[in-house]
Structures are given as C-alpha cells and as structure tokens.
Amino acid sequence: xxxxxxxxxxxxxxGETSKYIPKASIDKLSYTAIPLKILSDQTDSxxxxxxxxxxxxxxxxxEKYYLITNWHVVTGLNNETNVCPNLxxxxxxxxxxxxxxxxxxxVNLYADQEMGVPNWFVHPEFKEKVDVVALKIDIPKxxxxxxxxxxxxxxxxxxxxxxxxxxGFPYSYTGGGNFPIWKRGSIASEPxxxxxxxxxSA
Numbered sequence: 001x002x003x004x005x006x007x008x009x010x011x012x013x014x015g016e017t018s019k020y021i022p023k024a025s026i027d028k029l030s031y032t033a034i035p036l037k038i039l040s041d042q043t044d045s046x047x048x049x050x051x052x053x054x055x056x057x058x059x060x061x062x063e064k065y066y067l068i069t070n071w072h073v074v075t076g077l078n079n080e081t082n083v084c085p086n087l088x089x090x091x092x093x094x095x096x097x098x099x100x101x102x103x104x105x106x107v108n109l110y111a112d113q114e115m116g117v118p119n120w121f122v123h124p125e126f127k128e129k130v131d132v133v134a135l136k137i138d139i140p141k142x143x144x145x146x147x148x149x150x151x152x153x154x155x156x157x158x159x160x161x162x163x164x165x166x167x168g169f170p171y172s173y174t175g176g177g178n179f180p181i182w183k184r185g186s187i188a189s190e191p192x193x194x195x196x197x198x199x200x201s202a
Contacts, residue, residue: 033180
C-alpha cells in the first residue's frame with residue numbers, strides 16, 4: 001500500500017527564514033504525529049511557563065476530533081516549578097497551498113480555574129491505570145486534519161523480531177519541517193503470550 005505522496009513543503013520554524021524543498025515525498029504517518037508543549041499559567045510570575053514536551057495524535061470519532069496523548073503528560077507535576085500543567089499547545093497544518101504551513105493552537109486542560117474538572121476523557125473502566133487520555137478539540141475549517149484512524153493499515157500479524165517504528169519528538173527535536181523522528185525497534189517477545197499472566201503463574 002502506497003503511503004507516500006508528493007508535495008511541496010516548508011521547513012520554516014518560528015523566527016526563521018523559509019526554505020522550500022520542491023516535491024518532497026513524505027509518509028502519511030509523518031503527518032499524524034504532533035509535537036506537544038505542556039504549559040502552566042499558574043506560576044508565581046503569572047506568565048505561561050513550559051513544563052515539558054510530548055507527542056500526540058488526532059483520532060476522529062463520530063465526526064469529532066480528539067487529541068490523544070498520555071495521562072502522565074496532562075497531569076504530571078513538574079519537579080522544577082512544583083506546578084501541574086493546565087494548558088497544552090500544538091501545531092496543526094494549515095491548508096494554505098502550495099506550501100505546508102503550521103498554525104499553533106492552545107487548549108485548556110481543565111474546565112475550571114481550580115483545575116478540578118479535567119477536559120480529557122480516560123478509560124471508562126480502568127481510568128488512569130491506562131496511561132492514555134482523549135482531549136476533544138475544535139479544529140478550524142482552514143486546517144488540514146490527519147487523524148490516525150483515517151489511514152488504512154495493512155492487516156499484518158505481528159511476529160517476534162519484526163521491525164516496529166515509533167514516531168515522536170524526543171527532547172523537542174523534530175525531523176525537519178515540524179515532522180517527527182522515526183525510531184526503529186523490534187518485537188522482543190512472543191506477541192501471543194501475555195507477559196502479565198506469565199508472571200502471575202510463575
């Protein structure tokens with residue numbers, strides 16, 4: 001299945017001069033990974049402070065869009081500032097052609113100023129024991145959306161020693177053009193054997 005398409009894209013970052021590379025071939029999965037900036041405006045200085053960075057992606061459900069990331073990302077206590085995040089910022093691709101451009105958006109993590117009512121959803125049964133949250137976001141019409149479940153994946157049965165790829169932004173690094181870094185690994189244990197059940201039966 002072909003997941004490559006030819007476009008013209010910009011490697012422009014904030015405050016830098018644009019450099020355009022014609023007809024770049026970019027994998028569709030590279031569009032789905034989103035760099036996240038975790039913020040708080042509850043510090044002593046009353047100005048927004050970056051507490052950390054992370055990776056997320058968009059999932060579409062019933063014609064609504066959700067930003068998916070980890071529970072520990074949106075709830076984590078920063079050791080240096082001793083505060084928890086209440087904002088999340090991320091870039092989305094603008095539909096401006098013929099170049100890819102990015103617009104930054106900021107979303108409140110809580111519905112109240114006291115940070116007691118989170119805007120995200122957790123697993124209905126296991127709650128935060130599943131380290132995943134879904135944050136509903138409203139996306140403007142001028143934005144090109146790339147939900148992860150909008151890609152048709154090949155039906156492949158995973159096997160031990162198969163290659164796997166992890167897309168993300170370690171230490172805020174990008175792969176150029178605001179796209180993710182791809183890290184390769186391999187399946188190191190038998191995927192059909194439940195590791196937790198093996199420990200319990202030992």
